[in-house]
Each structure stands twice: as C-alpha cells, then as structure tokens.
Amino acid sequence: MINFILRRLGISVLLLAIVSVIVFVVLRVLPGDPTITLLGGAQGTDPAQVAQVRHQLGLDRSLPAQYWQWVDGLLHGHLGISYFSQTSVNSLVAQRIGPTLELALVAIVAAVLIAVPLAVLAALRPGGPADRVVAFFTTVTMAVPPFLVAIILVVLFAVRLRLLPSRGYVPFATDPGGNVQMLILPALTLALAAAAPILRFLRASLADVAESGYLLTAEGKGLPWGRALVTHALPNALLPTLTVVGMTIGQLLGGVVVIEYIFGWPGLGSLIVNSVLKRDYAVLQTSVLFAAGAFLLCALAVDVLYGVIDPRLRVRRKVASS
Amino acid sequence: MRSSPRLRLHTAVLFATVGLLAGCSANATGTAGSTSATPMTGGKLTYGVAGGGLTTLDPDKVASAALLPVMSLLYNGLTQYGQDNSVQPGLATSWTSSSDLKTWTFKMRQGVQFHNGKKFTAQDAVANIQRVLDPKTGSQQRTTLSVVASVQAVDPATLQINLKTPDALLPAALTTVYLGDIDTIASVNSTANGTGPYKLKQFVPDDHVTLVRNPAYWGPKGKLDEIDITETPDTTSAVNSLRNGDLDVVWNVPPPNLTQLKSDPTLSTLKPSGYSGAVVWELDTTSPPFNDVRARQALAYAVDRSQMLTTGYNGLGVVENSNSILSSAQPEYDKSLPTFDFDLQKAKQLFQEAGVGPNTQLTFWTTAGRNPQWLTMGEILQQDLKKIGINLVIQQKEVTTWLQKFFPAGKKYPGLIVANYISSPYEPSQQLNFFQPGVCECNWNNAQYDQMLTQAVGTADATARTQVYQQMQALENQQVPSIVPFVTSQFTVTTKRVVGAWVQSNGVVHLENAGVTQ
Numbered sequence: 160m161i162n163f164i165l166r167r168l169g170i171s172v173l174l175l176a177i178v179s180v181i182v183f184v185v186l187r188v189l190p191g192d193p194t195i196t197l198l199g200g201a202q203g204t205d206p207a208q209v210a211q212v213r214h215q216l217g218l219d220r221s222l223p224a225q226y227w228q229w230v231d232g233l234l235h236g237h238l239g240i241s242y243f244s245q246t247s248v249n250s251l252v253a254q255r256i257g258p259t260l261e262l263a264l265v266a267i268v269a270a271v272l273i274a275v276p277l278a279v280l281a282a283l284r285p286g287g288p289a290d291r292v293v294a295f296f297t298t299v300t301m302a303v304p305p306f307l308v309a310i311i312l313v314v315l316f317a318v319r320l321r322l323l324p325s326r327g328y329v330p331f332a333t334d335p336g337g338n339v340q341m342l343i344l345p346a347l348t349l350a351l352a353a354a355a356p357i358l359r360f361l362r363a364s365l366a367d368v369a370e371s372g373y374l375l376t377a378e379g380k381g382l383p384w385g386r387a388l389v390t391h392a393l394p395n396a397l398l399p400t401l402t403v404v405g406m407t408i409g410q411l412l413g414g415v416v417v418i419e420y421i422f423g424w425p426g427l428g429s430l431i432v433n434s435v436l437k438r439d440y441a442v443l444q445t446s447v448l449f450a451a452g453a454f455l456l457c458a459l460a461v462d463v464l465y466g467v468i469d470p471r472l473r474v475r476r477k478v479a480s481s
Numbered sequence: 482m483r484s485s486p487r488l489r490l491h492t493a494v495l496f497a498t499v500g501l502l503a504g505c506s507a508n509a510t511g512t513a514g515s516t517s518a519t520p521m522t523g524g525k526l527t528y529g530v531a532g533g534g535l536t537t538l539d540p541d542k543v544a545s546a547a548l549l550p551v552m553s554l555l556y557n558g559l560t561q562y563g564q565d566n567s568v569q570p571g572l573a574t575s576w577t578s579s580s581d582l583k584t585w586t587f588k589m590r591q592g593v594q595f596h597n598g599k600k601f602t603a604q605d606a607v608a609n610i611q612r613v614l615d616p617k618t619g620s621q622q623r624t625t626l627s628v629v630a631s632v633q634a635v636d637p638a639t640l641q642i643n644l645k646t647p648d649a650l651l652p653a654a655l656t657t658v659y660l661g662d663i664d665t666i667a668s669v670n671s672t673a674n675g676t677g678p679y680k681l682k683q684f685v686p687d688d689h690v691t692l693v694r695n696p697a698y699w700g701p702k703g704k705l706d707e708i709d710i711t712e713t714p715d716t717t718s719a720v721n722s723l724r725n726g727d728l729d730v731v732w733n734v735p736p737p738n739l740t741q742l743k744s745d746p747t748l749s750t751l752k753p754s755g756y757s758g759a760v761v762w763e764l765d766t767t768s769p770p771f772n773d774v775r776a777r778q779a780l781a782y783a784v785d786r787s788q789m790l791t792t793g794y795n796g797l798g799v800v801e802n803s804n805s806i807l808s809s810a811q812p813e814y815d816k817s818l819p820t821f822d823f824d825l826q827k828a829k830q831l832f833q834e835a836g837v838g839p840n841t842q843l844t845f846w847t848t849a850g851r852n853p854q855w856l857t858m859g860e861i862l863q864q865d866l867k868k869i870g871i872n873l874v875i876q877q878k879e880v881t882t883w884l885q886k887f888f889p890a891g892k893k894y895p896g897l898i899v900a901n902y903i904s905s906p907y908e909p910s911q912q913l914n915f916f917q918p919g920v921c922e923c924n925w926n927n928a929q930y931d932q933m934l935t936q937a938v939g940t941a942d943a944t945a946r947t948q949v950y951q952q953m954q955a956l957e958n959q960q961v962p963s964i965v966p967f968v969t970s971q972f973t974v975t976t977k978r979v980v981g982a983w984v985q986s987n988g989v990v991h992l993e994n995a996g997v998t999q
C-alpha cells in the first residue's frame with residue numbers, strides 16, 4: 160500500500176512538472192501582454208515606459224530564466240507576486256481557497272444526497288415510472304448549462320420571491336447565517352450539475368449489481384427487494400461511483416468559474432479568470448498548477464480509498480505484488 | 482499641458498466595459514434619488530463595478546477607470562471636480578500662478594491628517610508628485626504631469642510647482658493626481674493611507690474593497706458606516722442583484738441592460754451634467770488607405786451616426802454630425818463646424834478619389850465579450866459600406882488582444898477601424914489633446930494642432946482660449962484623424978434608497994457624500 164501511494168505520488172509530481180511547462184508556455188504563446196494591460200491604455204504611453212514596466216515585471220528575461228525563477232520560487236514556497244495588485248500569490252490563493260473549498264464541499268455533499276436516493280429509487284423498478292422521472296431529471300440537469308440554471312434560480316428565489324440573496328459572500332466566522340444564505344443558490348446550482356453524472360453512474364452500477372447471484376439469494380431468502388438493494392447492492396455499487404465523486408471534487412477545487420462569476424463568490428475560479436483577462440502570468444500559472452494539483456490529489460485519494468473500503472482490492476494487490 | 486492628462490483610459494475599457502451612456506440631456510440631474518428624501522447617517526451601501534478592475538489601491542497606479550471612484554473615497558487630490566464641472570479646492574485651499582503661468586503656488590489645507598493620524602503637509606504633495614514623475618514608478622498619471630519641471634515645499638503649508646511651459650490649466654490636471662502617504666506606500670493594499678472621507682477596512686484584489694467612515698475627515702463627513710465595493714463581472718447577474726437590492730449602485734451598465742432596467746420604478750439612472758466621453762474609431766493615419774485624408778473623410782460620411790446611437794446606445798448620447806470630440810453642450814464647442822451628414826454617394830466618391838475602389842476590404846476591430854454596442858455599430862457600418870462596394874470584416878478580440886494591436890501609439894495597423902471609447906475630464910484641453918502625437922494611436926502628427934494646444938493652455942483668458950480651441954476643432958474636423966461618431970458617457974444605475982451619489986461628465990461615480998434613506 161505504501162509503495163503504491165509512493166509510486167502514485169511520484170507520478171503525480173511528474174505530471175505536475177509537465178503541467179507547469181505546458182501552462183508556462185501556453186500563457187506566453189497567447190496573444191496579449193500584461194505590460195500593455197498594466198498601463199491600462201493610459202494616454203501618452205511611450206515605448207520606453209512599456210519597456211520599463213516589462214523590465215520591472217521581469218518579462219524581458221529569457222523564457223527559461225523566467226520559468227526557472229518561477230519553479231525555484233515554488234520550491235521555496237514563494238508562489239510569485241501579482242503584476243497588478245503587487246500582492247503575493249500565496250496570499251491571493253489563501254484569500255480565495257476558503258470560499259472555493261466551502262462551496263465545493265457543500266456542493267458535492269448535496270450532489271451525493273440528491274443522487275443516491277434518486278438512483279436507488281430508480282433502480283427499485285427499472286423502467287418503472289420513478290425510473291423514467293429520474294431519467295428525465297438526469298437528462299435535463301445534464302443538458303441545461305449551469306449558468307442558465309443559476310440565472311433561473313436567481314430570478315426565482317432572489318428577484319421574484321426575495322427569499323435568498325442573489326450574490327455575495329461573507330465568511331462563516333463573521334456571519335454564519337449570511338454565509339449559509341449566500342451559499343444556498345451557488346451550491347444548489349453546482350449540486351444539480353454534479354448530481355446528474357453521479358446519479359447516472361450509480362443507477363447503472365446498481366443495475367449491474369442487481370443481477371448478481373448474491374442479491375437473488377438474498378431475495379430468495381425472503382429479504383424485501385428494497386432492503387436487499389440498499390443493504391447489499393448499494394455498498395457495492397457505490398464503489399465505482401467513488402471515482403466519479405472524486406473527479407468531481409477535483410474539478411470543483413479548481414474553482415468553478417462560471418458559478419463563482421455569476422454569484423460573486425470570491426473563489427479560485429474568479430481569480431483565474433481575472434488573471435487570464437489581464438494576462439497576470441504570475442497569478443495564473445500558479446493557480447492553474449494548484450488546480451491541477453488538487454485534481455491529482457483527489458484522484459490519488461480515490462485510489463487509496465478504494466483499497467481501504469474494498470478489502471478485495473487490497474488482497475488482489477498483495478497477491479499481485481508478492 | 483502638453484501631454485495628456487486623462488486617465489483616459491481607453492478605459493475604461495480596460496476591464497470595464499464601457500458602458501455607456503447617459504443620457505439624454507445635458508441638463509439632466511446628476512444626483513441620485515429623490516431630492517426630498519434625506520439620508521440617515523449610518524447604513525451600508527454596496528457598489529458593483531461591472532466588468533471588474535479592482536486591482537490595486539495605489540493612487541499612482543490607476544490602470545482602470547473602475548478604480549477612480551475608490552480613489553476619491555480613500556484619497557484627495559490638491560484639486561477636485563465639482564458636480565458643475567468646475568475645479569474646486571481639495572487638499573489645496575487656493576492657488577496662484579506667476580504671470581508667465583510657469584510657476585504655480587498652492588496653499589495646503591490645514592489640520593488635515595492621514596487615516597493613520599499622520600499630519601498632511603506640502604512635503605507629502607511633493608513626495609507624491611515626484612513619485613508619479615519617476616519613470617521607475619510606471620505611473621499611468623505621469624503624462625498628466627509631464628509639464629512639471631520641479632516641485633518643492635516652500636514651507637509645510639505652501640507647495641510650489643515649476644513648469645517647463647506655461648499652463649493655465651494645471652489645477653484641472655491635478656484633479657486626477659491623488660495624494661497618498663508615500664511613507665506607507667509599500668503596504669498600500671493593506672493600509673491605503675489617504676486623507677479621504679472613507680478609510681480601508683479590507684481589500685481582496687479583483688474581488689472587493691470594504692471602506693468605513695473616516696471620523697477625522699476634514700470635509701463633510703461620510704454618511705455611511707460602510708461602503709462595500711465589489712466586482713460584478715457578469716452584468717446580467719449584477720442587474721438581477723440591483724433589482725433585489727443586494728447591490729445599491731452598479732457602474733458601467735451596458736446599454737442593452739439599461740433598457741431592461743428603465744421600466745423598473747425602484748431604480749434610477751444617474752446622468753452627468755454634460756458629457757466628456759466619446760466613441761472614437763481610431764484609424765492609422767500613417768498607413769493606407771487612411772493615410773489619405775479623403776479616405777478618412779469618406780468614412781466620416783459613411784457613418785450613420787443617428788442610427789448607431791439609437792440602435793447601439795439606445796439613444797444615450799448626442800450626435801453632433803461633426804467630428805469634434807467636444808460636446809455641443811460645452812461653450813468651447815464650435816457650432817460653425819461643417820458636418821458629415823450621412824451620405825453614401827459622397828463617401829463612395831471620396832473613397833474612389835483616395836484609391837479605395839470596390840471590393841476593398843477593411844477591418845472593424847472591436848472587443849469581444851464586452852461593449853456589445855460597438856459590435857452593433859460595426860454591423861451598421863458593414864451594411865452601409867457594402868452598398869458602395871466595400872467589404873468590412875468585423876473582428877472581435879478579447880480586450881488585451883484588442884488593445885495590443887494598436888497601443889501604445891506608434892503601431893501600424895493598415896486598413897483597421899479600431900472601435901474605442903475615450904473619457905476625459907470636462908476640460909477641453911484634456912479632451913482635444915487626445916489628437917496629439919504619442920497620445921492618439923491614430924498616429925496623427927500635426928504641428929499646427931500641437932502648437933495651438935500649447936498656445937491654448939498657455940492662455941489665461943478664457944475667451945481667447947476658446948477661440949484657439951475652435952480653431953483646433955476646425956482643423957481636426959477637416960483632417961479627421963479618427964472618427965468621432967458621437968459623445969456619450971458611462972452609465973450608472975442606483976436603487977432609489979441611494980441619495981447623494983453623482984456622476985462626473987467622464988462617467989466616474991462619486992459616493993463621497995452618498996447615503997441611504999433606510
């Protein structure tokens with residue numbers, strides 16, 4: 160197990176190194192120039208002024224030198240300095256990580272709470288009315304883009320009914336009630352989007368398990384079908400679903416750009432978009448790398464959890480490695 | 482001043498979308514809310530900046546028009562614009578100039594202190610101006626002060642500024658130079674140590690700024706306990722937030738959204754008392770085909786200005802049909818200017834004389850994701866040019882890419898028509914200086930025009946100065962260094978509970994005296 164984790168960690172580090180090169184190069188290939196953006200189109204700017212700013216930002220150095228400066232900083236815990244706010248990326252990310260974590264975790268928990276009961280309900284009688292309604296729900300929530308769902312929710316709950324705020328964020332520590340109120344709509348939007356794939360996957364793997372012999376045996380011994388499904392089929396069906404959940408968390412941790420934008424949620428996603436628009440390479444390259452790291456970490460966690468939850472996998476691995 | 486002041490900000494454009502608007506009539510009220518309601522002291526106001534741009538609190542690095550309202554809450558200038566577009570005392574209480582207009586003396590306001598309690602003196606003004614002038618600072622305001630030769634504190638209450646060339650309008654130029662405490666400037670994003678009516682509570686770059694009242698303010702104290710300034714990148718959601726009251730003020734609302742809000746009785750639209758913003762289509766006057774004045778004049782005749790104002794800007798602006806960048810509401814505007822009434826036949830003929838025949842291709846270069854109104858204008862032009870055989874290709878580029886093509890001045894961009902918006906203070910010299918070399922990306926270099934501008938700013942008598950301004954407009958109108966379809970502004974919407982907010986002619990919102998009624 161330890162070997163497995165170490166090997167996976169090694170691969171993850173390698174992947175991150177590759178990602179860092181790709182991100183670094185892609186940003187510099189993009190048209191646009193942070194120097195120009197920084198000068199803001201200020202009137203009467205002359206080329207000397209542009210050169211001065213470029214020098215101050217270190218953008219006049221060779222690409223390998225710039226890359227090495229960035230990586231060297233990363234290795235020493237200095238994530239860089241924003242070209243625009245002159246704030247360290249450490250503190251920019253620190254300001255943003257909390258809201259993103261909160262939104263991601265609440266959304267994923269809500270998504271699971273929506274997906275699991277509905278999947279069981281649908282699997283109780285495949286092809287029955289409940290299954291069809293759930294299938295319809297899944298299709299709609301997968302087909303409708305989240306930003307549209309967000310706007311519909313805002314118009315309904317914030318503008319018409321005036322039950323919830325349309326946007327904003329306060330830290331939980333400052334105002335727990337306000338925090339929860341502001342969290343509901345963005346979390347619900349995300350949960351609806353994230354629930355659909357989990358639901359579909361779980362529904363399909365429940366159907367698989369439902370056909371296995373031990374479930375028929377359980378039913379034959381007099382266990383009601385519903386109970387058999389929940390107590391025997393569900394735990395087994397949940398295992399593969401874990402992968403979907405893990406990947407979804409990984410994506411959410413990178414910041415959910417559109418949703419954060421619409422709801423004014425100050426997370427990593429909006430930080431990344433702002434940095435793209437301004438070509439704030441310093442912030443952008445580190446945040447993207449951070450998002451990639453979060454995704455890899457989640458994938459790793461899922462694999463490890465597999466082993467913990469399912470003894471069969473552990474045994475098999477032992478056999479294989481011996 | 483030779484070169485320009487204006488934080489013009491293509492501004493606005495930068496992260497802002499330029500929205501637009503304003504409307505209608507130059508004498509519309511500039512103050513929010515009903516006049517009968519009196520604001521209470523206290524309460525909180527949430528101000529949304531559509532498009533973003535809250536990057537820094539450094540008063541010398543204002544890269545986006547979105548920052549200007551924040552600056553005037555945290556800091557003061559030596560001078561400031563009043564609601565009537567006059568230049569009024571700020572941290573300077575009075576000023577005089579030598580008869581040659583090259584030496585200016587400012588008396589500092591007494592008893593002013595920074596937010597951290599430090600006393601404000603003339604030495605602080607010196608430190609700020611020197612920092613702006615230092616090329617290493619990379620200040621966007623440096624060109625505003627390029628006329629300054631030296632600056633010194635004669636005594637703690639007296640500031641002297643020596644100029645390279647005579648300038649009667651230095652006090653107006655100083656309105657955009659905000660003074661902060663240079664001793665603590667390294668930590669400006671956490672301290673923002675200014676002298677303004679509100680002081681910093683919290684700043685998360687590119688997200689929000691929270692300000693609280695400065696109880697020691699030297700002027701009328703702020704009415705609000707707290708002002709929360711927040712980025713609202715998505716305009717549709719910002720508009721929804723206005724309607725349900727989560728936002729009280731939204732700056733830079735694009736015209737399409739404006740129409741949608743017009744019918745809502747709980748909202749009002751702030752209009753400046755006069756416009757000093759203009760839609761400008763920049764042309765490279767040093768590359769074909771627009772290096773030929775006839776091609777530029779031809780294009781001016783091909784612009785259906787009224788249609789564009791109506792369709793693109795919902796009528797929120799003023800069409801002069803001349804090519805002056807000034808508004809006809811300004812006394813300096815030359816009402817005798819020949820006009821470019823929409824006339825495709827004339828356009829066709831002039832294009833032909835300039836060698837721009839049928840099947841020529843031109844490009845309309847505009848922004849993607851913002852300024853949908855520019856695209857509309859481009860589409861109208863496209864259809865009209867097609868009628869005279871010219872093929873206009875419209876290219877929308879994301880703002881940084883868009884800007885890089887033509888900024889800074891000196892770049893070549895043959896065959897491009899660059900959609901842009903220029904906002905300036907309500908001072909003709911600061912509007913007209915846009916066409917100076919090194920300022921306008923149109924690369925127009927007309928010695929006579931520059932000489933007249935130098936003459937105008939060096940003229941103390943307002944009537945004599947206006948005459949020069951009118952000669953400049955005549956020259957510009959004949960030479961058409963760029964196309965000015967119409968004058969307009971940026972548009973701000975507030976809920977009715979907001980009282981005392983007003984909009985400057987260049988579209989900047991002032992919340993210094995704003996309050997809420999409930």
